Amino acid sequence: MDDGILLAERFGSIASGGSAMPGIQVHIFVHSAAGFQIPDGQNAAWSILEQIVHDQKYMGRAHVEEPYGFAWQQHDAAYYLSNNGDGNMTMLIALVLPGARQMVVCNISSPVSESTRIRAMLPAILGSMTVNSARLGAAALEALPDPLIFPLYPPRLPETPPG
Numbered sequence: 001m002d003d004g005i006l007l008a009e010r011f012g013s014i015a016s017g018g019s020a021m022p023g024i025q026v027h028i029f030v031h032s033a034a035g036f037q038i039p040d041g042q043n044a045a046w047s048i049l050e051q052i053v054h055d056q057k058y059m060g061r062a063h064v065e066e067p068y069g070f071a072w073q074q075h076d077a078a079y080y081l082s083n084n085g086d087g088n089m090t091m092l093i094a095l096v097l098p099g100a101r102q103m104v105v106c107n108i109s110s111p112v113s114e115s116t117r118i119r120a121m122l123p124a125i126l127g128s129m130t131v132n133s134a135r136l137g138a139a140a141l142e143a144l145p146d147p148l149i150f151p152l153y154p155p156r157l158p159e160t161p162p163g
Helices: 044-053 116-126
Strands: 004-008 025-032 068-072 075-083 088-096 102-111
Touching (some): 044 088, 044 102
16 A cells, blocks of 8 residues: 555554444545556546546455546546445545646545545545645535445346336
């Protein structure tokens, strides 16, 4: 895992027999964008996450929603929601700066029972984040869908019509 900073709302042990840690956890780190195809004119963060969500080496057995692209202080940003069946829900936000071959990644997770709080806490947690001396602000985060609809695990299969 890349170096970064981990913020935990509550203390807990990850050695708790596989159960989710209490509260919301935020891991912010910088990851290389090298090796990803980014078509001209496309949101770079969305393009990278689109490739990641379809690659099992990144996603494992998680059920993931398609990425959603947005602008965060005029920078390309995107997020996806995932559920890997371990009792945690995750929102991953990526931000790519123009001309950079790196992306700032914010991995926000919580137990299923607290996942509705992630959306409400985004502006407070990430709204004052500064990247390369530029404060990103909370406006783009406040405009994201509310509520966030996390995927089910295991995913529901389409129903077969009777007949």
